[in-house]
Amino acid sequence: MDRSRFLLSVGSALGWLSLAQGASAQTAVTLPFVNGERRLVAYPQKRPLILQTPRPPQLETPFSLFDEGAFTANDAFFVRWHLAGIPESVDASTHRIAVTGAVRRELSLSLEDLAAMPVVEIVAVNECSGNSRGFFNPRVPGGQWANGAMGNARWTGVRLRDILARAGLQPNAVQVQFRGLDEPVLPQTPAFKKSLDVDVARGDDVIVAFLMNGEPMPLLNGFPVRLVVAGWYATYWVKMLSQITVLDHADDNFWMKTAYRIPDTPNASVAPGSTGFPTVPIDKMNVRSFVTNLIDGATLKAGPTALRGIAFDGGSGVRRVDVSLDGGATWSNAVLGEDYGRYSFRLWNFTWDAKPGTYTIAVRATSRDGATQSATPTWNPSGYMRNVIETYKLSVA
Amino acid sequence: MKAWLLFLLLALAGAGAALSANVAAPQGTTTVALPPDVGPTFKPGPGAGVARQYCTNCHSPAYVANQPPLAAAQWTAEVTKMQRAYGAPIPSDAASTIVRYLTAVYGKP
Numbered sequence: 001m002d003r004s005r006f007l008l009s010v011g012s013a014l015g016w017l018s019l020a021q022g023a024s025a026q027t028a029v030t031l032p033f034v035n036g037e038r039r040l041v042a043y044p045q046k047r048p049l050i051l052q053t054p055r056p057p058q059l060e061t062p063f064s065l066f067d068e069g070a071f072t073a074n075d076a077f078f079v080r081w082h083l084a085g086i087p088e089s090v091d092a093s094t095h096r097i098a099v100t101g102a103v104r105r106e107l108s109l110s111l112e113d114l115a116a117m118p119v120v121e122i123v124a125v126n127e128c129s130g131n132s133r134g135f136f137n138p139r140v141p142g143g144q145w146a147n148g149a150m151g152n153a154r155w156t157g158v159r160l161r162d163i164l165a166r167a168g169l170q171p172n173a174v175q176v177q178f179r180g181l182d183e184p185v186l187p188q189t190p191a192f193k194k195s196l197d198v199d200v201a202r203g204d205d206v207i208v209a210f211l212m213n214g215e216p217m218p219l220l221n222g223f224p225v226r227l228v229v230a231g232w233y234a235t236y237w238v239k240m241l242s243q244i245t246v247l248d249h250a251d252d253n254f255w256m257k258t259a260y261r262i263p264d265t266p267n268a269s270v271a272p273g274s275t276g277f278p279t280v281p282i283d284k285m286n287v288r289s290f291v292t293n294l295i296d297g298a299t300l301k302a303g304p305t306a307l308r309g310i311a312f313d314g315g316s317g318v319r320r321v322d323v324s325l326d327g328g329a330t331w332s333n334a335v336l337g338e339d340y341g342r343y344s345f346r347l348w349n350f351t352w353d354a355k356p357g358t359y360t361i362a363v364r365a366t367s368r369d370g371a372t373q374s375a376t377p378t379w380n381p382s383g384y385m386r387n388v389i390e391t392y393k394l395s396v397a
Numbered sequence: 398m399k400a401w402l403l404f405l406l407l408a409l410a411g412a413g414a415a416l417s418a419n420v421a422a423p424q425g426t427t428t429v430a431l432p433p434d435v436g437p438t439f440k441p442g443p444g445a446g447v448a449r450q451y452c453t454n455c456h457s458p459a460y461v462a463n464q465p466p467l468a469a470a471q472w473t474a475e476v477t478k479m480q481r482a483y484g485a486p487i488p489s490d491a492a493s494t495i496v497r498y499l500t501a502v503y504g505k506p
Contacts, residue, residue, distance in 0.1 A: 034465055039436075044429030053459040054434040084455060089428040111422035119420045139465035141475060156420055185455045188484030216423035224423045254482060 045218035056081035061148035067292035072151030085183030092224035101246035104168030124230035124343035133383030152345040157209035180240035195251035205230035231315030269378035284314035289365035316369035317342030327360035444498030
């Protein structure tokens, strides 16, 4: 970023920040792990969110907002960037996506070009690979997220495979690589690039999206266009997409070869302290569920009580959600809410006549592919893919 | 093929549903001003200035300050990653100072 532009940004942001602070009563939260104190700060086009890091910005959605419904509002959606060279101004009218590499015809596509192609929409969860990393035990280095590095939105755009078909893949095409407008601070830092195998890239549900919940997306979520790889972790959902490069080899750039890799073991889990295990690139999200209208340690009045929450997986869809009132000893089936598609948050609710006492509420989702959640947390050194059964202590008086 | 059949096939093919209406792509410029770094800052301690000098070139002190307490080997690995993977031009004596600082101030007790 050029220095004068940075100073201008600081000046205008300061005025705006004091406004936001005046309007908001709560200015800090403590995430429920050691060293979990964070400020709530409203970034541009965002309501106050949990400030994980200012530069590059990482903003977490306060968990209570997931109780608002199946869709995460654009101004509440989490933000995660790897490199601080983020353009603060992007012109959608002149933005182009270059399609190059092992193709028959190189393309330079405007957003109008995209809108003239068959447009599809899909409701899909976008979850950071390291969502919930702060709960790992033993703790691991990395972004110390609680459970709010995820969101669910309706994405509108065109299928990547239609773009690839227009360009025409060469027979030697192996992977498709994506990069956006963000730049590293230092020229020697690897630019953020992610790749998908050609078969994955040509799937039904890989979308080059230009609308998020029916609106242009916030700049911090990738305006004017981002990749949506429904069912896969957010690391692949490249923001401000500007380059699609068809590779004739497996991508060996840092962000594929070294970063975002998981143990090639069941549930991507290893014993803490393990080394030397084989790794593979992270891909599909695992199944998770949460209560959204209850915080751990809450006290409720006795009587009819509605518990509700969300569940999702990596695209097989949620088959069932079960709730336990006794810490997982016995389970009862919850009622599922409207089905917005197999990649979406699925709301659930459970009504219970609460008698005085203390309870450990637990929630467990089972996906249509048969996967479910375990009471034993997994562990891996990068803090990826947490999906333990969530529990909530509750007093009824 | 009848339109309804085409629609059904598209709907079955994937969760992405085809839209019949024209959808307008975003136009024009979106400009934001990213707020300044509101902290946390590096805690005081021997080497804090060296950490500030090298680390904040690319990222906020929050990347350090929000970590759980980490062992010396973990802080060493982080600083080495900054040098080797991200190309941070940190001379070896400065890197040693930074590791000592991080371990002393943000280390496991």
